[in-house]
Amino acid sequence: MRRNGFLLVLLLLLSLCGCGQAEKPAETDGADIAWDALERTHSMDLLYADQFSVDYLQNGCKIITIGDADTYLVVPEGAPIPSGVPEEVTVIQQPVDSVYLVATSAMDLFRELDAIDAVTLSGTDAAGWYIQEAKAAMEAGEMVYAGKYSAPDYELILEQGCGLAVESTMIYHTPEVMEQLERFGIPVLVERSSYESHPLGRMEWIKLYAALLGKEEAAQAYFDRQMETLAPILEQENTGKTVAFFYITSNGAVNVRRPEDYIAKAIDLAGGVYIFQDLPAEDSARSTMNMQMEAFYEGARDADVLIYNSAIDGELQTMEDLLDKSGLLADFKAVREGRVWCTGKNLFQESLGLGALIADLHAIVDADDPDGLDLTYLHQLS
Numbered sequence: 001m002r003r004n005g006f007l008l009v010l011l012l013l014l015s016l017c018g019c020g021q022a023e024k025p026a027e028t029d030g031a032d033i034a035w036d037a038l039e040r041t042h043s044m045d046l047l048y049a050d051q052f053s054v055d056y057l058q059n060g061c062k063i064i065t066i067g068d069a070d071t072y073l074v075v076p077e078g079a080p081i082p083s084g085v086p087e088e089v090t091v092i093q094q095p096v097d098s099v100y101l102v103a104t105s106a107m108d109l110f111r112e113l114d115a116i117d118a119v120t121l122s123g124t125d126a127a128g129w130y131i132q133e134a135k136a137a138m139e140a141g142e143m144v145y146a147g148k149y150s151a152p153d154y155e156l157i158l159e160q161g162c163g164l165a166v167e168s169t170m171i172y173h174t175p176e177v178m179e180q181l182e183r184f185g186i187p188v189l190v191e192r193s194s195y196e197s198h199p200l201g202r203m204e205w206i207k208l209y210a211a212l213l214g215k216e217e218a219a220q221a222y223f224d225r226q227m228e229t230l231a232p233i234l235e236q237e238n239t240g241k242t243v244a245f246f247y248i249t250s251n252g253a254v255n256v257r258r259p260e261d262y263i264a265k266a267i268d269l270a271g272g273v274y275i276f277q278d279l280p281a282e283d284s285a286r287s288t289m290n291m292q293m294e295a296f297y298e299g300a301r302d303a304d305v306l307i308y309n310s311a312i313d314g315e316l317q318t319m320e321d322l323l324d325k326s327g328l329l330a331d332f333k334a335v336r337e338g339r340v341w342c343t344g345k346n347l348f349q350e351s352l353g354l355g356a357l358i359a360d361l362h363a364i365v366d367a368d369d370p371d372g373l374d375l376t377y378l379h380q381l382s
Contacts, residue, residue, distance in 0.1 A: 048201035103191035130346035270361035
């Protein structure tokens, strides 16, 4: 057999009886400093992100905190692990390689940091990748499919010597998977960039992955270039042009973004006005909501711009494609004036494209003539 099934069965039995539960990486005899004695020298500078922080310690280690509770100690390659690390702190030993990447939004960050080779296990098969470097790595056998978030191939993951699993928040729906990975001694990091309140905070997550990979300077340089490019747009006055971002579900409802969502805020940053500013707030982390077509008609009929989200049911190319979704859209101002665009399928995997998306949105709301705009992630319906 390609893999040793007996090994997996043995590990599973050991984990079930409790005697196979993985411990933290062994503390070496050279560890002459205790966790309680560690001193922070400085923290990472963050402009927008508020869902993570990075603190640098005097022994070369880093403490990464994600959300309110997840804490990671990143230990340099060959360095001793401090004694007395609390049980709730996850230890990640550099180099960070043989990553099992389930959170597709993080792949763009690995790509920009020239670290796709650190990802050897994917939670998405080759056909599901719109990032060409990831697709090419899978086709070349340098990255292999190791099962989706809810059904990982534990045997393959163990055989490949996985050093870190990067999961999306979907893992919270299957906590037993997260627990099993941890039993096997695999650190699990849950990607929470989607919880950022500011669109540019999502892009700033490149700094977190840089801290894991030891590429902070490259990440800072990239982020600074993006801010320099966006500065002229962010400094302009709002155009007042209204924008609706939506798609039509299989049962005829209309899915729209809540006003606190990053797409709605990106529209505002680009100089537009998201048209559904008055939707009721919700306690959950859901960033979208469904409404009946009649309510959408009432709220967005006079919007200056319509943007159709292709992430669910594919890209539209023509106005006829749009009107096939609902004939009522023919009455919309943006349809009559030819101001309707569609997102590309690659938009949501290319998380670092937010800067280019904001530039696209600005071009759309700022242009007197909608035809012939040179855009990156949006195309105009013909």
